[in-house]
Amino acid sequence: MKNWIKSGFVVAGMAAVMVGCSKDDDFWDWMIPETDDNPTTSQVSGFVYRPAVAPATDANVQQLRVPQGFRVNKFAENLGKPRIITASPEGHVYATDREAGLVMLLQDTNGDGMSDRRETVANIRQAHGLTIHEGKLYIVSVKELYSAAIRPDGTLEQPQMLIDDLPDGGQHPNRTIGFGPDGKLYISVGSTCNSCPEPNPEHATMLQANADGSDRKIFARGLRNTIGFGWHPQTREFWGMDHGMDWLGDNEQKEELNKIVEGATYGWPYIYDDGKYNPVDRPQGDTTYQQYRDLSTMPTLLYQEAHAAPMAMTFYNGTTFPGQYQESAFIAMRGSWNRSSPVGYKVVRLIFENGQPTRFEDFLTGFLVDNNRSHFARLVGVTVNNDGSLLVSDDTNGVIYRVAYQP
Known part of the structure; x- marks a missing residue:
């Protein structure tokens, strides 16, 4: 087995002419004109580095790092490829396996911090996203949305289809x-591509609908792939982590934290970070980059490592973590592949102060091993269980991890 794969390439010559520049020139000004009247030139070094897969052994789990007073254990394992997870107030934990097309029910019935119950409660092709609302489990696949009443034992009534015409998946299904x-x-609804104008206006958006799936509309647009999102428990403001574009270099594009507001546009695919121009795609028609930037809402924060790949996000609503965690959100960083050295492969804490996000800090790390040549988890889902612990899913080795405060 190859331990790692590394390849480098240079993307150059988006036009026939390369122009010179002085050391004081701004890269994003002189390389990318506002219109097609002048050539566009850019040179980007791109890499692929995929760490090898290691097993989730006891030794690997024991070296995971969390803040003082916290402990990590396997909540459940041998689960196939668990993706998004959610938990009910009764401690029923639901997890999707998109590849197998099912929803699992897990439960810790004896309070030892490990699941001792597992059963399949729904079979839905490409089931992925989950949420619980008013006694029902909502399940979304690529194009379909379902709801199913939750029985007292955690099993589900027959799922009922609410929507069957969500946009096609493409690169982000x-x-x-x-x-x-x-x-x-x-x-x-993510984009179909890394960077392109979308013919379907519902791609690269956040949609809004009634609980029964009716009156669907575009709430916000220009969001490349906002898998993780949620509402601050006090301010009720809407926050989401958007995936940055690939192939712009090791440190471009950084992942974005956006305050999602109805009617706003967030720049993709033409504007990114704090207003930079994407050299690959120019706004269509007579619209200039500057005009599109003026129409776009800039991110509130940029995550410091590009390509870390933010996945699920949840605000902490339990009672067992110390008080300073009550305003925090936790984000699963799946891990990079499109840079020369790996980043991500961890859970980070998004810290809020007075209701506003201020910074990110590491919370659960150590999934990269062997001097970053291997990993034993690519994280996807994150949720708070009814005992106040944080659950995190990995679809590489089929494990759900539990982080509890046990000083």
Whole structure:
């Protein structure tokens, strides 16, 4: 087995002419003109580095790192490829396996911090996103949305289809869903590509609908792939982590934290980070980069490592973590492949102060081993269980990890 694969390439010559520049020239100004009247030139070094896969052995799990007072254990293992997870107030934990097309029910019935119950409660092709609302489990696949009443034992009534015409998947088929404080359902629909104008206006958006799937509309656009999102428990403001574009270099594009507001546009595919121009795609028609930037809402924060790949995000709503965690959100960083050295492969904490996000800090790390040549988890789902612990899913080795505060 190859331990790692590394390849480098240079993307150059988006036009026939390369122009010179002085050391004081701004790269993003002189290389990318506002219109097609002048050539566009850019040179980008791109890499592929995929760490080898290691097993989730006891030794590997024991070396995982969390803040003082916290402990990590396997909540469940041998689960196939668990993706998005959610938990009910009764401690019923649901997990999707997109590849197998099913929803699993897990439960810790004896309070030892490990699941001792597992059963399949729904079979839905490419099931991915999950959320619980008013006694029902909502499940979204690529093009379909279902709801199913939850029985007292955690099993489900027959799922009922609410929507059957969500946009095609393309590069980002992993729909996620959540209910806002307004009782509306929000559906994240990623782009079909890394960077391109989308013919379907519902791609690269956040959609809003009623709980029964009716009155669907575009809530916000220009979001490349906002898998993780949620509402601050006090301010009720809507926050989401958007995936940056690939093939712009090791440190471009950084992952974005956006405050998602109805009617706003967030720049993709033409504007990224704090207003930079994407050299690959120019706004269509007579619109210039500057005009599109003026129409776009800039991110509130940029995550410091490009290509870390933010996945699920949840605000902590338990009672067992120390008080400073009550305003925090936790984000699963799946891990990079499109840079010369790996980043991500961890859970980070998004810290809020006075209701506003201020910074990111590492919370659960150590999934990269062997001097970053191997990994034993690519994280996807994150949720808070009814005992106040944080659950995190890995679809590489089929494990759900549990982080509890046990000083």
